[in-house]
Amino acid sequence: MRAEIITIGDELLIGQVVDTNSAWMAQKLNENGIELFQITSVHDDREHIIAAIDDAFKRVDIVLTTGGLGPTKDDITKQVLCEYFQTHLIEDERVRAHIEHLYQDRPDVLNRLTATQWMVPECAVILPNRVGSAPLMIFPHGQQLLASMPGVPYEMEIAMEEQILPYVTRFIAEQTDADIHYGIQHRTLQVSGISESALAIRLETYERLLPKNVHLAYLPKDGIIRLRLSSYGDVCKGSIDHSFWHLKYNVRDYLFDETGDSPEIIVGRLLKERGATIATAESCTGGRLASLLAKHAGSSAFFWGSIVSYDNSVKEHLLGVPEEVLKTHGAVSEETVRIMAESVRKQMSTTYAIATSGIAGPTGGSDGKPVGTVWIAWATPEGTTAECFHLGKLREQIIERACARALIGLIKIIGPKFDVLNEFC
Numbered sequence: 001m002r003a004e005i006i007t008i009g010d011e012l013l014i015g016q017v018v019d020t021n022s023a024w025m026a027q028k029l030n031e032n033g034i035e036l037f038q039i040t041s042v043h044d045d046r047e048h049i050i051a052a053i054d055d056a057f058k059r060v061d062i063v064l065t066t067g068g069l070g071p072t073k074d075d076i077t078k079q080v081l082c083e084y085f086q087t088h089l090i091e092d093e094r095v096r097a098h099i100e101h102l103y104q105d106r107p108d109v110l111n112r113l114t115a116t117q118w119m120v121p122e123c124a125v126i127l128p129n130r131v132g133s134a135p136l137m138i139f140p141h142g143q144q145l146l147a148s149m150p151g152v153p154y155e156m157e158i159a160m161e162e163q164i165l166p167y168v169t170r171f172i173a174e175q176t177d178a179d180i181h182y183g184i185q186h187r188t189l190q191v192s193g194i195s196e197s198a199l200a201i202r203l204e205t206y207e208r209l210l211p212k213n214v215h216l217a218y219l220p221k222d223g224i225i226r227l228r229l230s231s232y233g234d235v236c237k238g239s240i241d242h243s244f245w246h247l248k249y250n251v252r253d254y255l256f257d258e259t260g261d262s263p264e265i266i267v268g269r270l271l272k273e274r275g276a277t278i279a280t281a282e283s284c285t286g287g288r289l290a291s292l293l294a295k296h297a298g299s300s301a302f303f304w305g306s307i308v309s310y311d312n313s314v315k316e317h318l319l320g321v322p323e324e325v326l327k328t329h330g331a332v333s334e335e336t337v338r339i340m341a342e343s344v345r346k347q348m349s350t351t352y353a354i355a356t357s358g359i360a361g362p363t364g365g366s367d368g369k370p371v372g373t374v375w376i377a378w379a380t381p382e383g384t385t386a387e388c389f390h391l392g393k394l395r396e397q398i399i400e401r402a403c404a405r406a407l408i409g410l411i412k413i414i415g416p417k418f419d420v421l422n423e424f425c
Contacts, residue, residue: 001039001172002060003029006052008077009151011040015166021066021156023405031194032165033184034062035232044068049080055144061144061175067151069134072115075298077119078137081148085139087123089270092135094104095120099133127163131155136163143175181389185231187244188260191251191363192408196220206250214243223391224402226260227251246393246417255418256411263407264292272412276351278410280306281319281344284332284358284374289403304348309340315357319343332357332369334386341379352414353379354406358391360398378409385413 005025015238022039030034037060042048049068056063068077082088096118103109117133125138132134132155137148147168149159154343191199196218207216211231213286219226231240248255257266271278280289290306293299307318316322320343321336329335337355345353358374367373371393377386387409391401 001062002035002055003062003064003168004037004051004060005366006049006056006063006065007039007151008016008044008049009041010063011033012067013043018260021151022333024063024153024157025066025160028160028165030184030186032169034168035184038113044074044076046076046080047151049077050084051086053084056140057144057146062171063144064164065146065148065169066156069148069150071327072117073134077148081093081124081137081139081146082121085119085121085123089119090122092118092120092126094128095135096124098128099199102133114206125167127159127167129155129159130156130162137388138164138167146170158363168384185240187229187240187258189227189244189251189258190256191225191227191254192223192256192405194225194251194254196225199225199254203247204251206246211239216239216247222397224263224404224408228260237387252418256408258417258418263404263411264295265405266415267293268299268302268410270295271351272298274351276414277302277304277348278352278354279304279344279348279350280353280406281340281355282306283315283340283356284309284357284360285356285399285406286310288399289354289356290404292403292407304350307344307347314393315340327347332359332373332375334375334388336388337375337377338379338384339406341377342384345379351381354405354410355379357407358398358404359401360395361393372398374398374405376402376406376409378406380413383409385409 005022005023007019012019021042026036042052053063065077068075088196099114099118100110114133120135122136125141127136127138132150132152133381134150136159139146147164149156149164150406200218208215213232214229217228217230219228227247229240229244249410278293282289287306287308293303309315309319312326315331315336316323316326319340321339325339337357340355340357341353344355355377356374357370359365359371361371372391374389374391376389377384389405391398
């Protein structure tokens with residue numbers, strides 16, 4: 001079944017508030033086999049809300065709205081929904097008792113405006129909102145439904161997981177044939193070292209031969225291309241499994257992951273599995289690589305630290321890069337990053353180390369080393385390797401791409417080797 005999200009609120013349309021709700025909801029819908037067809041944002045305006053609901057019901061089975069459920073004058077969603085579904089407000093004793101209990105220690109909040117929150121549409125199914133005063137409302141609409149939730153992210157997330165999704169999945173089960181799979185399946189892998197256009201050419205024949213309801217999407221970012229294979233509607237699991245294997249076979253030379261996780265998460269997982277540790281020595285990335293490695297909970301189990309050696313004097317005195325190497329080969333060179341990586345690994349007593357040095361621009365480049373030139377080295381118990389990359393012309397882009405390349409390089413060194421042929425057999 002298909003769903004549409006309608007986010008309601010002027011604040012979303014003037015850029016005052018960023019709509020994080022839709023991305024979160026989209027992920028949860030997909031996890032539950034519900035295809036998200038469209039996301040629409042509208043003003044706190046009666047005509048705009050009604051038109052959006054009308055249009056959504058022409059396209060999808062399930063409409064999810066967020067926002068406009070507060071007690072103030074500008075929040076009009078509940079009143080508009082009453083009008084749309086030709087009903088009126090009545091007092092709900094359960095909602096009233098919940099709100100009075102919720103604010104029992106804050107009597108100043110229990111006023112005439114709060115009292116409007118326990119007035120609910122008579123025709124709606126009212127579900128409990130454990131953490132807020134705005135009731136969760138379900139409006140049956142023939143073989144369709146509309147669910148209305150608060151716009152506050154933490155309220156919406158709890159409402160969605162605890163009440164709305166269970167209700168919607170039961171509704172879908174009642175509306176569909178239980179013997180047929182109508183949901184969505186996604187399979188994701190990640191490749192690096194090939195451009196999007198070159199990859200598309202490589203996969204032309206593969207895409208042409210895909211089953212009718214299986215689709216391939218290209219999602220490039222910072223030198224990584226996520227390939228997401230999706231099946232929609234009545235497709236057997238064996239069909240997408242077979243298509244996924246053929247996809248892996250076609251990209252086997254560039255494949256580094258089939259979980260879809262970010263590179264820093266993959267690195268952290270691999271290091272934890274091996275009981276291994278890592279340190280970084282950074283120049284052009286300025287500590288960004290260390291920040292990524294320390295970003296997620298549990299990183300202290302594998303990330304020991306970093307030396308950000310932006311100036312050559314730091315490379316020389318803290319990382320032991322000889323002055324002669326810096327003069328002869330320069331800071332942006334294979335010789336320099338190799339020494340940086342080996343030195344920080346030794347100083348911090350880690351299993352692995354990564355070093356970066358490059359020209360992030362916008363100035364500082366030369367004919368031999370233009371802006372975007374980055375050297376990366378990986379020091380391991382088996383030895384040190386280094387590689388030169390050319391990562392574009394924009395400073396932020398160069399830094400992000402350098403971090404991605406550094407992490408992917410380590411994944412390829414310590415990660416699983418994909419034996420696609422044997423996997424198929």
